[in-house]
Amino acid sequence: xxxxxxxxxxxxxxxxxxxxxxxxxxxxxxxxxxxxxxxxxxxxxxxxxxxxxxxxxxxxxxxxxxxxxxxxxxxxxxxxxxxxxxxxxxxxxxxxxxxxxxxxxxxxxxxxxxxxxxxxxxxxxxxxxxxxxxxxxxxxxxxxxxxxxxxxxxxxxxxxxxxxxxxxxxxxxxxxxxxxxxxxxxxxxxxxxxxxxxxxxxxxxxxxxxxxx
Ligand SMILES: *[C@@H]1O[C@H](CO)[C@@H](O)[C@H](O)[C@H]1NC(C)=O
Numbered sequence: 001x002x003x004x005x006x007x008x009x010x011x012x013x014x015x016x017x018x019x020x021x022x023x024x025x026x027x028x029x030x031x032x033x034x035x036x037x038x039x040x041x042x043x044x045x046x047x048x049x050x051x052x053x054x055x056x057x058x059x060x061x062x063x064x065x066x067x068x069x070x071x072x073x074x075x076x077x078x079x080x081x082x083x084x085x086x087x088x089x090x091x092x093x094x095x096x097x098x099x100x101x102x103x104x105x106x107x108x109x110x111x112x113x114x115x116x117x118x119x120x121x122x123x124x125x126x127x128x129x130x131x132x133x134x135x136x137x138x139x140x141x142x143x144x145x146x147x148x149x150x151x152x153x154x155x156x157x158x159x160x161x162x163x164x165x166x167x168x169x170x171x172x173x174x175x176x177x178x179x180x181x182x183x184x185x186x187x188x189x190x191x192x193x194x195x196x197x198x199x200x201x202x203x204x205x206x207x208x209x210x211x212x213x
């Protein structure tokens with residue numbers, strides 16, 4: 001209807017005799033064509049609006065997928081947690097006995113994937129919440145007792161003990177623990193006990209993430 005009014009206005013207002021106003025031109029046919037064109041433009045506009053809104057939706061989906069991918073990649077990186085260390089980096093010797101408990105600091109790092117074990121403090125800090133397997137092994141020569149515990153945030157979880165071994169002592173223990181991010185695991189030599197180590201790494205500590213929770 002807008003088109004029709006415009007053409008009529010054009011004819012009425014024009015002082016020049018144009019082709020469009022000549023009686024030879026079938027003005028109704030022309031108007032019909034314009035009407036059709038108008039309808040097609042309207043449809044195109046509708047389609048364009050639809051495509052644009054679909055495009056917006058796709059942008060959101062792509063952004064969401066990228067964010068998810070990033071978080072999955074981050075999670076996967078965090079999943080790679082495993083460490084293993086022997087007590088002495090080199091040489092041969094006893095650790096203990098002393099009259100207070102002592103955190104054992106394992107210096108010979110075999111592996112430390114994820115860097116969660118600190119060879120300066122002997123402490124493993126859980127980088128993600130998950131189920132972890134942690135184990136330690138103690139060896140000692142004859143004489144004083146050998147006793148070592150595995151601690152979570154300073155609390156004993158499991159222990160080994162050898163009562164005054166005659167020649168030498170061996171003991172091992174391990175646990176599966178649910179750890180929160182930041183939980184700290186260490187091993188402690190009891191007071192007045194000792195362990196021994198040499199290049200064969202008899203006394204050791206290790207663990208790994210079984211799966212995140
Ligand atoms: C402890 O383990 C060491 C190394 O495997 C071994 O030589 C020693 O005989 C063991 N000690 C005992 C009391 O079984």
